[in-house]
Amino acid sequence: MAILYGQITTNKPVRIISSTGGSRIFKYVLMIDIEKNRPVILDRKVQKNRWKWHGTIVEFHLEGDYPKAMPRILEYLKLTAIVNPYANITFVDPRGRLYRFERKSEEVPPPPVETLPHPHGVDVETLQRIIRSTSCTNMLNFMKEHFHRVGEQTARQFLKFAGIDERLNPKRLRPNDLVDLVRAMKSFNEFLPPDANCLSPIGEDLMRTGILKELEPRFMAVSQRKPSAYSGHPFIVEVAIAYGGKVPTRNDITLYRFANKIPLMYDESGDVSWKILRSINWRRYGVSPGMPIAVLVHLCSTKIPYKTVGKELIADIPEISREILNGIREVARRLRRYLMRRKQVERQRRRLTIFSRYLPKIATFSAQLGGLKEMPDINKLYKRQMVFRDYETGNSYTDGEAFNAEPYKTILVMAKNKHESNSVILRVLGLTGSRWRVLIPEVTLEAGAEFYEMLTKKVRLVKIQVKSAARNKPGIFEAFIDGLSE
Amino acid sequence: MERNVKSKSLDRKEIVLESLEGLGRRFCEQIDKGVFPWVEMKSRSTDNIFYSPELRQYVLGERVVRRSSRIVRHLRPFTQMVWTAYFVKELIQQRKTSTLRDVYYSAQAYDIFFKDQAESDNIITDLETVTGFPREDLNVFPEERSAVFGDLTIEYTVPGYEGRRLNLTSHPDGLMIGPALTNARLVKTGADKVIVIEKGAMFTRFVEERVYEKFNAILIYTAGQAPRSTRYFIRRLNQELELPVYIFSDADPWGMHIAMVIISGSANAAHLRDLTTPDAQWAGVWASDINSYKLPSEGLSDIDIKRLHELSRDPRYKGKLWQREIKMFMKIKKKCELEAFSRYGLTHIVDKYLPERLKELGA
Numbered sequence: 001m002a003i004l005y006g007q008i009t010t011n012k013p014v015r016i017i018s019s020t021g022g023s024r025i026f027k028y029v030l031m032i033d034i035e036k037n038r039p040v041i042l043d044r045k046v047q048k049n050r051w052k053w054h055g056t057i058v059e060f061h062l063e064g065d066y067p068k069a070m071p072r073i074l075e076y077l078k079l080t081a082i083v084n085p086y087a088n089i090t091f092v093d094p095r096g097r098l099y100r101f102e103r104k105s106e107e108v109p110p111p112p113v114e115t116l117p118h119p120h121g122v123d124v125e126t127l128q129r130i131i132r133s134t135s136c137t138n139m140l141n142f143m144k145e146h147f148h149r150v151g152e153q154t155a156r157q158f159l160k161f162a163g164i165d166e167r168l169n170p171k172r173l174r175p176n177d178l179v180d181l182v183r184a185m186k187s188f189n190e191f192l193p194p195d196a197n198c199l200s201p202i203g204e205d206l207m208r209t210g211i212l213k214e215l216e217p218r219f220m221a222v223s224q225r226k227p228s229a230y231s232g233h234p235f236i237v238e239v240a241i242a243y244g245g246k247v248p249t250r251n252d253i254t255l256y257r258f259a260n261k262i263p264l265m266y267d268e269s270g271d272v273s274w275k276i277l278r279s280i281n282w283r284r285y286g287v288s289p290g291m292p293i294a295v296l297v298h299l300c301s302t303k304i305p306y307k308t309v310g311k312e313l314i315a316d317i318p319e320i321s322r323e324i325l326n327g328i329r330e331v332a333r334r335l336r337r338y339l340m341r342r343k344q345v346e347r348q349r350r351r352l353t354i355f356s357r358y359l360p361k362i363a364t365f366s367a368q369l370g371g372l373k374e375m376p377d378i379n380k381l382y383k384r385q386m387v388f389r390d391y392e393t394g395n396s397y398t399d400g401e402a403f404n405a406e407p408y409k410t411i412l413v414m415a416k417n418k419h420e421s422n423s424v425i426l427r428v429l430g431l432t433g434s435r436w437r438v439l440i441p442e443v444t445l446e447a448g449a450e451f452y453e454m455l456t457k458k459v460r461l462v463k464i465q466v467k468s469a470a471r472n473k474p475g476i477f478e479a480f481i482d483g484l485s486e
Numbered sequence: 487m488e489r490n491v492k493s494k495s496l497d498r499k500e501i502v503l504e505s506l507e508g509l510g511r512r513f514c515e516q517i518d519k520g521v522f523p524w525v526e527m528k529s530r531s532t533d534n535i536f537y538s539p540e541l542r543q544y545v546l547g548e549r550v551v552r553r554s555s556r557i558v559r560h561l562r563p564f565t566q567m568v569w570t571a572y573f574v575k576e577l578i579q580q581r582k583t584s585t586l587r588d589v590y591y592s593a594q595a596y597d598i599f600f601k602d603q604a605e606s607d608n609i610i611t612d613l614e615t616v617t618g619f620p621r622e623d624l625n626v627f628p629e630e631r632s633a634v635f636g637d638l639t640i641e642y643t644v645p646g647y648e649g650r651r652l653n654l655t656s657h658p659d660g661l662m663i664g665p666a667l668t669n670a671r672l673v674k675t676g677a678d679k680v681i682v683i684e685k686g687a688m689f690t691r692f693v694e695e696r697v698y699e700k701f702n703a704i705l706i707y708t709a710g711q712a713p714r715s716t717r718y719f720i721r722r723l724n725q726e727l728e729l730p731v732y733i734f735s736d737a738d739p740w741g742m743h744i745a746m747v748i749i750s751g752s753a754n755a756a757h758l759r760d761l762t763t764p765d766a767q768w769a770g771v772w773a774s775d776i777n778s779y780k781l782p783s784e785g786l787s788d789i790d791i792k793r794l795h796e797l798s799r800d801p802r803y804k805g806k807l808w809q810r811e812i813k814m815f816m817k818i819k820k821k822c823e824l825e826a827f828s829r830y831g832l833t834h835i836v837d838k839y840l841p842e843r844l845k846e847l848g849a
Contacts, residue, residue: 351558358561361598362568363517369510369572376517381556407520485520486556 006062007032013042014060021054055088066094072265077101078214079256079263083202083298085210104213105206115198115302116148119158119185120232124178131170131178140166148232149192158188186231194234194302196227201236201300202261211242215294218244221334225327230319235301237320239327241335247292253277258298259306259314270313273297276325285332286339293335297324345412345454352412352482355382380407381485387464388415388479393424395472397465400479405430405462408483411455413464415479417445423469424477426451430459444469445477499578499669502623506575509616513568522556523564527615528757535756537801542749542764544756544802546615553612566609567616569598574613574624581645583625583665586610615757622668622715632716633660635693636704637677638723640670658693660707668715672726677704679849680723682766684708684735684744688824688835695836701844704729712748717761720748724763730849731766737773738786738821739793742811750802768807769843773814776822779839782829783820790821 003014019025029043070093081089081101086108089101117126136142143155150158159166162184164177173181185191202210204222211220222240229235248254257264257273268274277295287293305315314320359378367375387400405411417424428440439459445451455462466477513523528534528546538545555564573592577584584592590606593599600606610621621627638654644666651673654661661667681703683689689707692698698705704723708716723729733748735741745768751761776783786794797803798812815821827835 354558354561358565359555361565362513362523362555365565365568365572365596366510366513366517366523369506369568369575370512370514371507372511372514376514378517380520381517381522486522 002062003058003060004032004034006060007034009063010061012061014058016056016058018056019049019054021049021052023049025049025053074099076263076265079258079265080261082210082214082256082296083207083258083261083263085206085213101214105209107206109200109203109206112200113198115195116146118148118194118229118232118234119143119150119188119191120194120229121303122147122182122185122232124182127178127182131173134170137169138166139164139168139170142170148194154191157190158184161188161190191232194229194232196229196234196236198302199227199234199236199300200261201238202298204238207238207240207296207298211240211296215242215247216245217242217247217294219335219338221331221338223327223330225323228319228323230305230317233301233303233305235299235320235323237323237327238296238298238300239324239331240296241328241331242294242296243335243338244292247294249290249292251289253282253287253291254294256294256296257314258296259304259311260300261298264312264314266310266312267308268313270307272314272316272321273324275316276321276328279325280328280332282332285336286343287332287335295328295331297327299324345452348410348412348454349414349452352382352410352484355484356384356482383408383483385481385483386479387481388466388477390418391466391477392474393466393468393477394474395468397427397467400464400466402431402461402463403481403483405455405459405483408485410482410484410486411462412452412482413440413455413462413479414450414452414482415445415464415466415477416450417447417475417477419447419475421447422473422475423447424466424475425469426464426466426477426479428453428455429463429465430455430457431461431463432457432459436463445475447475498623502617502619503575503578505617505619506571506578509571510568510575522554523568524552524554524556525564525567525616526550526552527612530611530615530757532753535753539801541759541762542802543751543759543762544753546756563609563612566593566598566600566606567612569593569596570606570609570613571617574626577625581643583627583644585627585629586621587629589626611757618758620714620718620755620758620761622665622718625665627665627668627715628713631662631664632709632713633689633707634663634667634704634719635660635689635707636675636680636698637702638675638704638727639673640667641673642666643669643671654704655698660689660693660705663706663713663716663719665715668719672722675704675727675729677702677727677729679703679844680706680720680729680731681769682706682708682712682720682731682733682745682748683824684710684733684741685824688734691832692836695833697836697840700836701840708744708748711744714755714761717748717751717763720766721760721763724765731763732769732844732847732849733766734769734771734824736821736823737771737776737781737783737826738823739790739797739815741771741824742768742808743793743797746802746808767847769847770839771822771824771826773811773818773820775839776818776820779827781822781826783822783826786815786819786821791816791819 013029013031016028025047027045028041030039030041033040077089077091086103086105088103091099130146134142136145139159140155143150144152162181201224204224207222220240220242225237227234227236255274255277257271299314305317307313307315359382363376363378385403413428415426423444423446425442425444427438427442429436430439439455439457440453443451462481464479468474516523529549529551534547534549535544536547553560553564555561586607587603590600590603610626614621634654636654639651641651642648686707689705692705697703720731724731733745735744748763749766755761794812794815827839
């Protein structure tokens with residue numbers, strides 16, 4: 001599409017350089033024969049690949065209003081990077097600025113596999129084309145040969161249902177017969193559902209990687225729905241929700257749509273995902289307007305049911321919208337759990353702050369009021385212990401001072417990385433019996449970031465461990481443990 | 487006739503101090519035991535305020551609230567109360583006094599914060615409820631002041647004046663009933679009654695007309711609703727010197743209530759004792775006086791009438807005189823001020839009304 005647009009506005013060829021890392025690099029200069037929809041190769045070079053380079057470079061010219069289009073282009077690339085986290089994407093813009101989206105995974109999902117059409121999804125045009133090219137001489141073989149998930153038994157059952165002789169030569173079907181056949185195919189319910197093995201979804205892990213690298217959210221949940229089908233076309237819906245970090249804060253939830261790993265940028269409000277997103281009562285999930293939340297919906301299918309030729313908005317197919325709705329609900333439920341917990345932790349933190357402010361004063365003035373020389377010991381009620389103070393982190397974990405957790409019901413861990421640029425990694429361990437167990441696994445604290453969490457497990461001792469996130473790049477770490485016997 | 491009397495003022499301070507220190511020791515013990523300090527006090531909410539016919543004043547019911555430092559929203563008021571207790575203990579020990587406003591400002595020096603004076607006033611009321619002592623016993627006084635004049639010799643107990651004596655006729659404007667006077671010993675008196683007056687102009691007139699001599703009375707000016715220290719002082723005159731008390735206020739529901747609060751106290755002070763003078767008498771101006779003395783009057787407003795209806799249902803107003811006068815007000819729908827007597831000359835009230843009324847009341 002882009003190349004076509006470039007050609008009709010500038011009439012310049014496109015240059016493509018590509019190699020899979022084998023011994024050769026291919027260079028093509030080509031244009032498109034628009035009438036026949038075929039490439040016209042103007043130049044072709046094959047070069048030795050001495051450095052085992054692999055990748056693809058596409059260079060073309062097109063006319064456009066770059067200052068206006070720039071945010072959309074960058075957004076497009078960012079979204080592409082999210083769903084293709086195994087790709088390094090480099091973009092040099094017309095002003096000569098370089099944008100890089102670095103890969104965070106070496107793993108590539110298996111590519112889609114070519115597959116036969118499912119009888120439910122075939123139209124008269126397609127059927128005619130298949131008949132023209134078939135070598136089958138009877139209908140039984142024709143059905144077995146050219147359609148997805150049709151075996152001997154199913155083919156027999158179907159032909160009986162359609163009232164067509166098994167021995168009939170498909171080339172002898174008249175135009176009217178073709179229409180009847182397509183109708184019969186659509187109404188026959190015994191065909192096995194299409195197999196989704198041919199599809200290439202992103203997968204939950206890669207989706208997580210992609211979101212993490214481009215949005216750096218504080219929380220995310222990803223869900224790949226079970227394969228399903230509409231009108232003979234298999235599809236898989238993948239849904240994710242991300243909160244905080246670089247997720248934009250807008251009045252509404254930000255929606256990112258993808259079809260077969262391609263970001264859909266325009267006509268958002270006509271899309272089925274948009275409609276579904278709007279129909280959900282987000283308050284039930286603890287979401288209020290103005291929260292930095294993004295929902296990602298990826299539809300992977302042999303046929304994306306676009307509403308328009310522009311291929312920007314997906315139609316409301318009941319089978320698909322059901323999967324999208326359930327997928328969003330599932331990740332939203334996980335977000336709700338996260339938000340509720342954060343709320344609870346936040347409440348506890350505020351509570352502890354109040355105790356820490358007032359209890360010492362109560363003790364001081366009570367002692368003075370009672371005419372006592374010694375202050376009563378409030379540590380039994382509330383204790384704040386500083387376990388790291390302006391500590392320069394090392395390359396491996398260092399233990400903080402252990403905190404005796406036994407007298408306390410509520411324990412809160414608070415930490416801060418005071419460094420200007422270096423990140424640190426911390427974790428929290430608890431001693432139960434004679435074994436230290438990880439209570440909070442690795443948390444990365446970026447420069448200036450704060451962390452606080454409530455411990456839910458009853459343990460004897462608590463300790464924090466910390467190390468630099470990158471070798472020889474120490475952070476400055478400070479941490480408290482608070483205990484309250486209430 | 488002069489009498490010498492023994493004052494209880496000093497011993498009382500010892501009791502207050504002991505009570506405050508006990509509170510502090512108790513909190514410390516609680517903390518040492520690993521318990522979040524707490525304190526219980528009677529609830530001051532309106533549904534826990536009852537009228538006691540025996541005590542002839544409002545009292546608090548049995549319902550108790552617990553203020554505990556383990557509850558987040560109690561922490562701040564609890565801390566404020568402990569500080570206030572400490573602050574007033576220091577005041578008492580150093581024999582100094584403070585005002586409500588001063589307490590509010592002093593807190594900041596100790597890194598204790600009150601949002602406004604209402605908050606600190608409320609904490610002081612809490613402390614009154616917990617200890618059972620009025621704030622005057624805690625050496626905290628309100629700003630408003632009233633005055634006293636008459637043949638009463640007092641002996642100061644405040645620092646710098648200890649042992650110094652003063653006769654309350656020594657200054658013609660009267661003496662301010664402030665902390666020093668409230669805490670003074672009552673040494674001797676030649677008076678045989680107390681006359682309480684609501685209005686400043688009338689008080690001055692009574693002094694000028696030598697009412698204290700002619701009627702052998704100690705005169706007290708309340709400046710409207712009597713401050714607590716004044717109510718406490720009137721009670722002392724009544725209890726310690728066994729002097730009958732007569733109250734003169736405007737002839738309207740509000741004046742009537744000024745007298746009533748001196749006699750039976752207010753619902754706001756239901757947590758306190760020793761502020762009432764149940765044997766004091768409302769001597770006028772009555773509604774019936776408006777007609778019998780042909781006093782210039784105004785019509786009752788809607789608010790006045792509403793207030794009269796409220797008072798008619800108030801348990802403190804059960805007495806015959808009160809009910810009679812309320813009915814009279816409703817009947818004549820008139821009210822007048824103490825100053826109304828001036829219509830018949832400046833001395834009319836002293837020459838005619840006062841002797842007649844006192845005689846009527848058996849004085």
